[in-house]
Amino acid sequence: SQQGEEDPQALSIxxxxxxxxxxxxxxxxxxxxxxxxxxxxxxxxxxxxxxxxREKHSGRLRVTLDTSKKSSSLLITASRAAxxxxxxxxxxxxxxxxxxxxxxxxxITLSVRP
Amino acid sequence: DxxxxxxxxxxxxxxxxxxxxxxxxxxxxxxxFWYRQTMMQGLELLAYFRNxxxxxxxxxxxxxxxxxxxxxxxxxLKIQPSEPRDSAVYFCASGPGQAPHQPQHFGDGTRxxxx
Numbered sequence: 001s002q003q004g005e006e007d008p009q010a011l012s013i014x015x016x017x018x019x020x021x022x023x024x025x026x027x028x029x030x031x032x033x034x035x036x037x038x039x040x041x042x043x044x045x046x047x048x049x050x051x052x053x054r055e056k057h058s059g060r061l062r063v064t065l066d067t068s069k070k071s072s073s074l075l076i077t078a079s080r081a082a083x084x085x086x087x088x089x090x091x092x093x094x095x096x097x098x099x100x101x102x103x104x105x106x107x108i109t110l111s112v113r114p
Numbered sequence: 115d116x117x118x119x120x121x122x123x124x125x126x127x128x129x130x131x132x133x134x135x136x137x138x139x140x141x142x143x144x145x146x147f148w149y150r151q152t153m154m155q156g157l158e159l160l161a162y163f164r165n166x167x168x169x170x171x172x173x174x175x176x177x178x179x180x181x182x183x184x185x186x187x188x189x190x191l192k193i194q195p196s197e198p199r200d201s202a203v204y205f206c207a208s209g210p211g212q213a214p215h216q217p218q219h220f221g222d223g224t225r226x227x228x229x
Binding site: 030031033040041042043044045048088092101102103104105106107 | 221
């Protein structure tokens, strides 16, 4: 089963509004990463938050992490049409081993209407 | 900006044919990943390499799939024989020594259609 599960599956908002996307996971993690995928392209890394961090910012992006609830949220403020994409959370589980690997959720489709 | 390069971008072939997908990781990245993306299953890890040695290929059907790194600048994923259920987008990603603990850099994928 997927380690990270995003919610909602799809989100449609007006340009200028904020978009909030959530991710829940099942096991302990080293870090959690968010990626964006534009149509027909590969995933692009947005932000990484470590298990000992609670909040991180990057430009219009704000990520929070609640390890007690095993959940994370990605907030995009003042959305733009160019933010239209699929967004994925990926978890790097513990314990750390030579074969550790990221597990991706199925993604959230964000549509920003001009 | 350094990029992961995948070829071909699109491939259409008939079932039973051999398919080879290639990936040039970012120079200096020593961890390379192969993923498959479908609507139903999402993004699945097929295999990954560190310093050209396979670390994990448990996600890959062994009877028909094989992954290799002939050298540090080339990773290949082969399917032989191909089947319609192999139709998907295949992504290569690379990362520095501590990947996956660090961000992964993805290519734009090979969109594979098996008729």
